[in-house]
Amino acid sequence: DIQMTQSPSSLSASVGDGVSITCRASQSISTYVNWYRHKPGEAPRLLIYASSNLPSGVPSRFSAGGSGTEFFLNIADLRPEDFATYFCQQSYSAPPTFGQGTKVEIK
Amino acid sequence: EIQLVESGGDFVQPGRSLRISCAATGSGFDDYAMHWVRQGPGKGLEWVSGISWNGGSEGYAESVKGRFTISRDNVNNYLYLQMDSLRVEDTAMYYCTKVGQGSGPYHNRGDWFDPWGQGTQVTVSA
Numbered sequence: 001d002i003q004m005t006q007s008p009s010s011l012s013a014s015v016g017d018g019v020s021i022t023c024r025a026s027q028s029i030s031t032y033v034n035w036y037r038h039k040p041g042e043a044p045r046l047l048i049y050a051s052s053n054l055p056s057g058v059p060s061r062f063s064a065g066g067s068g069t070e071f072f073l074n075i076a077d078l079r080p081e082d083f084a085t086y087f088c089q090q091s092y093s094a095p096p097t098f099g100q101g102t103k104v105e106i107k
Numbered sequence: 108e109i110q111l112v113e114s115g116g117d118f119v120q121p122g123r124s125l126r127i128s129c130a131a132t133g134s135g136f137d138d139y140a141m142h143w144v145r146q147g148p149g150k151g152l153e154w155v156s157g158i159s160w161n162g163g164s165e166g167y168a169e170s171v172k173g174r175f176t177i178s179r180d181n182v183n184n185y186l187y188l189q190m191d192s193l194r195v196e197d198t199a200m201y202y203c204t205k206v207g208q209g210s211g212p213y214h215n216r217g218d219w220f221d222p223w224g225q226g227t228q229v230t231v232s233a
Contacts, residue, residue: 032216032217034219034220036152036220038152041225042225043111043202043222043223043224043225043226044144044152044202044204044220044223045222045223046207046219046220046221046222049207049219049221050217050219055221087151087152089152089219089220091214091215091216091217091218091219092216093214093216094166094213094214095154095166095168095214096142096154096157096214096218096220097154098151098152098153098154099151100151101151101152
């Protein structure tokens with residue numbers, strides 16, 4: 001199975017800040033990475049698919065990229081609803097696997 | 108747009124069985140592969156199982172293979188997960204989710220999960 005390793009595991013930031021999360025794959029996976037935001041008690045939400053694509057309805061303050069084994073998710077101008085846990089996920093090969101998550105907390 | 112609602116989660120003893128369900132509303136359920144993903148207490152997301160649009164292809168995580176069975180009813184728009192020989196480590200919130208792309212086997216390179224349901228809690232304890 002392909003392992004996905006996120007860093008940092010957690011970070012603290014203030015409303016209006018920008019943050020960056022990285023995800024490393026245990027082997028090359030081209031651009032087959034997706035990102036999700038998960039708030040407690042809610043359904044996870046797709047933020048990014050295929051490394052850098054925003055689904056309809058996702059704000060442009062989210063951006064992402066990368067290829068091969070290194071990927072990133074940037075969030076600009078943090079809003080209160082962005083304080084949550086973020087997961088990367090590879091769709092290169094079965095089984096689909098997730099990173100361990102990055103918790104973004106309010107400073 | 109498809110919306111997903113899980114149900115059937117419960118508190119069960121180790122070794123017992125449980126079936127959880129996911130009801131899909133909206134059109135197109137039978138066009139897409141569907142999956143179950145879980146999150147144990149204090150843990151990250153773990154893929155559990157997936158099924159192709161017509162049920163012809165299934166996949167399971169090693170941790171549940173031989174104990175869990177995924178199925179779907181494309182007439183009534185339901186996804187199921189039959190969980191047998193439950194273990195304490197199966198305790199988790201279970202989410203159903205649809206793939207972003209269309210028909211094909213349960214896993215397609217480049218697929219993503221969207222949308223997700225809000226989950227149903229399964230607790231396995233003596």
